[in-house]
Amino acid sequence: MKILIIENEIYLAQSIATKLGELGHVCEMCTSTKDAIKSNNYDVVLLSTNINGQDFNPVIETFKSSIVILMVSYISNDTVSKPLAAGAKDYILKPFMIEELVRKIDHYQDYEKLKKRNRAYETYLEHTFSTVSHEHNHSEIELPIYISSSFQKYADAFAFKHASSKNLPLHFITLSDPKAMSEIETISKNCIIYAIDYQTLKKADKKTFCELISDRQVIVASTDNIDDVENNVIDIKSESNVFDQGDILPIEDYVKFIVLNYQYKFPDTELSKKLGISRKSLWEKRKKYDIIKKK
Template identity: 55%
Template sequence: MKILIVENEIYLAQSIASKLMEIGHLCEIATSIKDALKDEKYDAILLSTNISGQNFYPVIEKHRSSIIILMISYISNDTVTNPIKAGACDYIQKPFMIEELIRKLQHLSDFKNLKKENETYKEYVKNLFSSANLEPLDKKIKFPILIKTNFQKHADALVFNYAQTQNETFTFISLTQSNVYEKIARSGNEELLYIIDLQNLKKSEKLKIYNVLEGKRAIICSTDPNEESDFSKIEINTDSKILDQGDILCIDDYVKYVIFNFQNKFPDTELSKKLGISRKSLWEKRKKYGINKKK
């Protein structure tokens, strides 16, 4: 990490820098607030709050995208509470053990990376399910819930949307994994579970799953249209059919899928060219499949 140490006690600053550089960090020292405001990027700022007569808040504002750890002599609103409200991440009280500072730096670095990773996944999932125009899951529906669908992606979208609107996380379980019964049994009754691949189980195995799910806040998904259980049921059937199951579609189903899903993205001339047919054939296939061209 590239670290800026803002401290006017030069001996202390050099001691911190020396120990951090020993474990691979790159350190610079600023003995005044003015020096700390130079136009450089740092992964972390170690900011002393008792640089006499100098307002340290511009440093927090300037480097708010960095990890900022306050180095304080005593705890008060002025040294801790207000600076953290302004954007600092944490504090450490002098004198401190260098190991404690290293632990805080590592913890905050991990947290920052996980937060960024989480935001990336959220954006990816939002984009992935943007085409799924589904009615949201009724908040009053009784758990466990069985979703029967011919398109796994839409069931996924329904569950992700429900978790987001409820502001909670869920545990994802595929019934193709090992020790699934133990995983479900160990989960708390208030924990939200999303379970897929029910269609891959034998009847006796399904009954075992149903028994272990009793009393759980579970949503279980199957792509078998004949799936039956005593759970609350939701059916989602789409023209997307089985493209996400790794099966091969017949030519007619493939052409129907492409026309339905891409006619709004390409003009007829380009769409027919991509399908290797004439515009007249494209019109005839729309008529055959009962697909109205979207305006």
């Protein structure tokens, strides 16, 4: 990383620069805030608040996109509280171990990376679900709840929208994972669990699962009809124009969608013909996707 050290104690600045340089960082030094604000191309700024008669706000404003860590000799409103309120990330009390400074730098660097990654994910999800209408009043929905939809994207949109409306983290689990049950037991109750692939569970396992989540905040998604749960089931029907919303489904998803939605409208002979496959292949597809056709 590129680090700027703003410190009027030259020997201290050189000592910090040397130790950080040994760890692979590129360090530059200056003794005044006026010199510091001539450039803003730094990942980290180490700002000493011991420089008398200097205004730190311009430095913090200039480097608002950088990690600004205050180096202080004593804690006061002027040396810590005001600079932190202005946008500095943290402070470290002199004298300090270089390992502690590096720990703070690494911590905030990871934090900034996570912020950028989360923003990218949020933007992507907003774009992905922009074609899915939200007709549910999430403030009135009580969890656990079961979502039945032959189009997975609809259930996903519901889960992420609900978590956002409650301002709670979402923990994703696929019930096709043998460790899913034990994982649920370890998750904090202050977190919404989004469990998909309910249709893959065996009857006995479904009963165990439903008992396990009876007092938890869980959204359960299934691509099959849910007929073994009496309450809190929402059936999200796929719209007839699902293929006209800018999405191109993979062949396997298309076949699964057609089988789920049209297996009761056409006999297997005609359905397999429309899909361009044999009846045996249709049977194999049902087995692969765990689709049960009731007689």
